[in-house]
Amino acid sequence: MGFSHLSRPGESFSAAELTPSARAVFRSLVAGGPSTRPQIGEQLALSRPTMSASIGELERLGYVEKIGESQGSLGRKAALYRVGAGAGHVVAIDAGSTHVRLRVATLDHRLLHSRTYRLPTSHRLMNEEISRAVAEEFAAAATETEAGWGPLRAIGIALPSRVVGDGAERASTRQDELFTHFAPPAGPKLVLENNVNCAAVAENVYGVAQGRQDFAYIQIGLKLGMGLMLGGRLIRGRNGAAGEIGHLAYPFAPGHTPVAGEAETYLGTEALMQRVRDAWPEAPPPPPEDAGDLFARAEKDEVAAREQVERHAADIGALVASCVALVDPGLVVLGGGVGTSPLILPIVRKVANALSYAVSVETSSLGPDATVLGIEKLAVDRALDVVLAQPSP
Amino acid sequence: MGFSHLSRPGESFSAAELTPSARAVFRSLVAGGPSTRPQIGEQLALSRPTMSASIGELERLGYVEKIGESQGSLGRKAALYRVGAGAGHVVAIDAGSTHVRLRVATLDHRLLHSRTYRLPTSHRLMNEEISRAVAEEFAAAATETEAGWGPLRAIGIALPSRVVGDGAERASTRQDELFTHFAPPAGPKLVLENNVNCAAVAENVYGVAQGRQDFAYIQIGLKLGMGLMLGGRLIRGRNGAAGEIGHLAYPFAPGHTPVAGEAETYLGTEALMQRVRDAWPEAPPPPPEDAGDLFARAEKDEVAAREQVERHAADIGALVASCVALVDPGLVVLGGGVGTSPLILPIVRKVANALSYAVSVETSSLGPDATVLGIEKLAVDRALDVVLAQPSP
DNA sequence: CCCATTTGTTATGCGGCTTTATGAAATGCT
DNA sequence: AGCATTTCATAAAGCCGCATAACAAATGGG
Numbered sequence: 001m002g003f004s005h006l007s008r009p010g011e012s013f014s015a016a017e018l019t020p021s022a023r024a025v026f027r028s029l030v031a032g033g034p035s036t037r038p039q040i041g042e043q044l045a046l047s048r049p050t051m052s053a054s055i056g057e058l059e060r061l062g063y064v065e066k067i068g069e070s071q072g073s074l075g076r077k078a079a080l081y082r083v084g085a086g087a088g089h090v091v092a093i094d095a096g097s098t099h100v101r102l103r104v105a106t107l108d109h110r111l112l113h114s115r116t117y118r119l120p121t122s123h124r125l126m127n128e129e130i131s132r133a134v135a136e137e138f139a140a141a142a143t144e145t146e147a148g149w150g151p152l153r154a155i156g157i158a159l160p161s162r163v164v165g166d167g168a169e170r171a172s173t174r175q176d177e178l179f180t181h182f183a184p185p186a187g188p189k190l191v192l193e194n195n196v197n198c199a200a201v202a203e204n205v206y207g208v209a210q211g212r213q214d215f216a217y218i219q220i221g222l223k224l225g226m227g228l229m230l231g232g233r234l235i236r237g238r239n240g241a242a243g244e245i246g247h248l249a250y251p252f253a254p255g256h257t258p259v260a261g262e263a264e265t266y267l268g269t270e271a272l273m274q275r276v277r278d279a280w281p282e283a284p285p286p287p288p289e290d291a292g293d294l295f296a297r298a299e300k301d302e303v304a305a306r307e308q309v310e311r312h313a314a315d316i317g318a319l320v321a322s323c324v325a326l327v328d329p330g331l332v333v334l335g336g337g338v339g340t341s342p343l344i345l346p347i348v349r350k351v352a353n354a355l356s357y358a359v360s361v362e363t364s365s366l367g368p369d370a371t372v373l374g375i376e377k378l379a380v381d382r383a384l385d386v387v388l389a390q391p392s393p
Numbered sequence: 394m395g396f397s398h399l400s401r402p403g404e405s406f407s408a409a410e411l412t413p414s415a416r417a418v419f420r421s422l423v424a425g426g427p428s429t430r431p432q433i434g435e436q437l438a439l440s441r442p443t444m445s446a447s448i449g450e451l452e453r454l455g456y457v458e459k460i461g462e463s464q465g466s467l468g469r470k471a472a473l474y475r476v477g478a479g480a481g482h483v484v485a486i487d488a489g490s491t492h493v494r495l496r497v498a499t500l501d502h503r504l505l506h507s508r509t510y511r512l513p514t515s516h517r518l519m520n521e522e523i524s525r526a527v528a529e530e531f532a533a534a535a536t537e538t539e540a541g542w543g544p545l546r547a548i549g550i551a552l553p554s555r556v557v558g559d560g561a562e563r564a565s566t567r568q569d570e571l572f573t574h575f576a577p578p579a580g581p582k583l584v585l586e587n588n589v590n591c592a593a594v595a596e597n598v599y600g601v602a603q604g605r606q607d608f609a610y611i612q613i614g615l616k617l618g619m620g621l622m623l624g625g626r627l628i629r630g631r632n633g634a635a636g637e638i639g640h641l642a643y644p645f646a647p648g649h650t651p652v653a654g655e656a657e658t659y660l661g662t663e664a665l666m667q668r669v670r671d672a673w674p675e676a677p678p679p680p681p682e683d684a685g686d687l688f689a690r691a692e693k694d695e696v697a698a699r700e701q702v703e704r705h706a707a708d709i710g711a712l713v714a715s716c717v718a719l720v721d722p723g724l725v726v727l728g729g730g731v732g733t734s735p736l737i738l739p740i741v742r743k744v745a746n747a748l749s750y751a752v753s754v755e756t757s758s759l760g761p762d763a764t765v766l767g768i769e770k771l772a773v774d775r776a777l778d779v780v781l782a783q784p785s786p
Numbered sequence: 787c788c789c790a791t792t793t794g795t796t797a798t799g800c801g802g803c804t805t806t807a808t809g810a811a812a813t814g815c816t
Numbered sequence: 817a818g819c820a821t822t823t824c825a826t827a828a829a830g831c832c833g834c835a836t837a838a839c840a841a842a843t844g845g846g
Contacts, residue, residue, distance in 0.1 A: 019833065038793070047835055052794065075792025076842040214631050228720070230628055237721025238607050241750040247718035249711035249748060251646030254659065258711045260748045266647065318642035318651045325640035326619070326719050328630025355642060355653045357634040412802065431824075440804055445825060468823035469812045 021046055022054040023388045026063055029083050030108050030384065036070055036078035055081065062086020062150070063387070083108040088150040090188075090383050091141060092376035093134055094158045095178065096195065100133045101372040102141055107153070107380050107387070113144055128180050135182035153386055155184055156191040156379030158198040158371045164240040191375070191382045196243060197234055198374030199366070200227025203333050205377050207366045216329040217364070218245070220316055221336035224264045230327060248322060267315055269338060276308045295341045306343075313344035317351025324356040335364035414439055415447040416781045419456055422476050423501045423777065427460060429471035448474065455479020455543070456780070476501040481543040483581075483776050484534060485769035486527055487551045488571065489588065493526045494765040495534055500546070500773050500780070506537055521573050528575035546779055548577055549584040549772030551591040551764045553616075557633040584768070584775045589636060590627055591767030592759070593620025596726050598770050600759045609722040610757070611638070613709055614729035617657045619716060641715060660708055662731060669701045688734045699736075706737035710744025717749040728757035 246264025639657025
C-alpha cells in the first residue's frame with residue numbers, strides 16, 4: 001500500500017496524501033454529519049474494503065474519529081464516525097458596522113465558541129474602530145482555544161464593503177482598513193467576502209433558498225446590496241462589484257440624467273424617511289420617528305404610513321424587476337431592515353412579476369446570524385481546499 | 394488490454410468505450426486543430442505509450458485520422474493527426490428574422506458546407522415563414538451531404554426568442570413555432586439557443602472577448618438583448634430570460650411608473666427614429682430616412698444628427714451601467730446595428746464608467762456570421778458530449 | 787445453541803496508466 | 817557510405833486505486 005511516508009506521524013503535515021475515495025469520504029462526513037461506514041459507502045458507491053482503507057487513512061491523520069457504534073435492527077453494530085479534531089477548525093467573523101460577531105466552528109459546522117460585540121456607535125463605513133474590535137474579539141477567542149480543536153485552518157471575515165481578490169486593483173476598496181489594528185496570523189488562510197454575499201450564502205445553505213442553484217438575495221435597508229448565486233456559484237464580478245444595485249442607472253427616464261449611486265440614495269432608508277416627512281399631512285398623527293416606526297404604524301393600518309410604505313414597496317418592486325430582467329434568477333430573497341417587512345412582500349411580488357418574468361419573491365427567514373453563518377461556510381470551504389489539497393506535481 | 398468489444402468494428406456504435414486519455418486526446422484535437430503525437434502528448438502530459446494506445450483506439454473508431462507527417466529540424470518525422478470523419482459533423486442554423494444562415498462543419502470546426510437564405514420580408518417574430526425556410530435549407534443541405542462526413546451528431550438552431558429547457562414551462566415562448574414546418578431527424582441531438590447568447594459565445598471564441606471568463610455582449614438594434622458569460626459559463630437564467638434587458642425597469646424615476654418592456658421600446662431603433670423625427674429642426678436637411686441614414690449623417694458631422702446620436706449613446710451608456718452594476722462583467726461588447734456604430738462607443742464608455750464601476754467597452758468585430766458561429770460552437774460542444782459519453786453504469 | 791444477518795478484514799485481480807528498455811526511422815558529420 | 821545523434825514508436829514490467837470474493841466477527845431470534 002505504500003504507507004512509508006506516514007511511518008513518522010505528524011511529519012508530513014500539510015502534504016497529506018489522500019486517496020480520492022478518502023477525500024470523498026471526508027467530504028461526505030463534512031456535509032452529511034456523523035455517519036456510519038455503510039451509510040457513507042452506500043452513498044458514495046464505495047466497496048467495504050475501500051471504505052476500510054479510506055477510514056484508515058483519515059483516522060491515522062486524525063481527520064475523522066469514531067464516536068460510537070450504532071443501531072442495527074439486525075446484525076453487527078456499525079461504527080459511527082465524524083470529522084475529527086485533526087481536521088482543525090475555522091474562525092468566522094462578521095465585521096458589521098454596528099457589531100462584530102464571531103464564531104469558532106469545526107469543519108462540519110459544530111459550534112465551538114461564539115461571541116458578539118456591539119460597537120458603541122453606528123459607523124457607516126469600515127474604519128479603525130471596527131478593525132480594533134475585530135482584533136480584540138479574535139484575540140479573546142484565541143485565548144479560549146481549547147486543546148483538541150486542532151489547527152486553525154481558515155479565518156473568514158465578512159465586510160460591509162466591496163471585496164476584491166489579490167489580482168485586481170483594490171484602491172477604491174475599504175477592505176484594507178480592516179488590517180490597521182488587526183494582524184491575522186500567517187498560517188491559516190484568510191477569506192474575505194462582502195457581507196451581503198455572505199448572507200446570500202447563508203440563505204442558500206440554511207434559509208429559504210436552500211439548495212437553489214440560482215437566486216438573488218437583495219438587501220434593502222440603509223444601503224442596498226445584492227448577492228447573486230447563479231449555477232450554484234457566487235457571482236463576484238470582475239472587480240468584486242457584482243450586486244452593487246445601488247449603482248443602477250437612476251433616474252432612468254426620458255429627459256433625466258442618471259446620477260452615480262442615486263438608486264441607493266433614493267431607495268435607502270434615509271431618503272425614504274425624508275420623503276415621508278415631506279409628504280406627511282398636517283393632521284394629528286405626527287410623522288414617524290424612523291423607519292421602524294413607519295412600518296409599525298403602517299401595519300396598524302394608519303393610512304398615511306400605509307400609503308408611503310406601499311409606494312416604497314412599488315419602487316423596490318421595480319428594482320427587483322431590473323435584477324430579474326438581467327439574470328432571471330427565478331427566486332429573489334428580500335433581506336435587510338426594510339426588505340424583511342411583511343407589508344412590502346406582496347407588493348414587491350406583484351410589481352416584479354408584472355414588469356418582468358416569473359419570479360418567486362420570499363422574505364429572508366434567517367436572523368442576525370445570517371452573515372456570520374455565511375462567512376463560516378465560505379471559510380470552511382476554503383479550509384477543505386487546504387485539507388484535501390492534492391500534491392501539486 | 395481487452396479489445397474484445399471492438400473485434401467487430403461498427404457493432405457497438407454509440408457505446409464506444411474510450412479510456413480517459415483517449416478522450417483527452419480527442420478533445421485536444423478538437424480544440425487545438427491538427428497536431429502531432431508528441432505535441433499532444435506534451436500538452437496533456439501523457440507518456441508515449443499512452444499516446445500510442447489512445448491514438449490506436451481513436452483511429453480504430455475513425456474518430457481521428459492521419460493526415461501526413463510533419464517537420465523535425467532533426468530526427469524522425471512526426472505523424473500528424475486530425476479529427477476524422479467517424480467523429481461526424483454538426484449542422485448549425487441561425488434562424489434569424491431576416492435570413493436563415495446554415496453551416497455544416499466537423500467537430501473541429503472545419504467548414505463543410507454553407508448556405509444563406511434571405512427571407513423575402515422582414516419578420517419581427519418567429520413564425521411559420523422562418524420554420525419553412527429552416528426546413529428547406531436543412532433539406533437542401535442534407536442532399537449535399539457527402540459520404541465521408543460521418544454521422545450527423547447535433548443540430549444547433551439559434552432563435553430570436555427566449556429559449557427554455559425541457560423542464561420549464563415554455564408557454565410564453567415562441568420557440569415551438571420553429572417546428573410547424575421543420576421536423577428534425579430523430580438521431581442527432583437538437584440544441585436550441587437564443588441568438589444573442591450565440592453571438593456572445595462567438596465573441597468568446599473568435600471575437601474581442603476571446604478567452605474571457607466574464608463579459609456581457611449587449612446587442613442594440615431593433616430590439617435589445619444581452620448575452621452573459623460569467624465564470625466561463627453562459628448564464629441562461631431560470632426561465633431562459635437572463636439578458637432580457639428590454640425589461641429593465643423603465644422609466645425608473647421619482648413620480649414615474651415603470652412599464653413592462655418599455656426600456657426596449659424606448660431604446661429600440663423605431664422609438665429612436667420617432668424621437669429624431671419629432672425633434673428635427675425645420676431647416677433644410679430633411680430628417681433621416683432610417684437609423685443607417687441617421688448614423689451616416691452623424692459621422693459626416695451634421696449637427697442635428699450628431700446631437701441625436703450622442704443623446705442616444707448616453708441612454709445606452711446608462712443601460713450598460715445598469716448591467717455593470719448588477720454583474721460587474723469587466724468587459725461589455727456592443728453589437729447590433731446601433732451598437733456597432735463607432736460614434737456611440739466613446740460616449741457609452743464614458744457614461745458607463747461614470748455611473749458604475751470600471752468596465753471596458755468594445756465594439757463587436759464579428760460580422761453577420763457571429764450568431765451561426767456561436768450556435769455551431771454550442772452544437773459541437775453537445776456533439777462532443779455524445780461522442781465522448783461514458784457508459785452510465 | 788445454532789443460524790441468518792450485517793459489518794469489517796484479508797486475498798486476489800483488473801483497468802488505466804507510467805516508467806524502463808528496446809527497436810526503428812530520419813538527420814548531420816566525418 | 818558509415819556513424820552518432822535525435823526523435824518517434826512499441827514492448828514489457830509494474831504501480832495505484834479500486835472492485836469482487838471469501839472469510840472472520842459481532843449481534844439478535846428461534
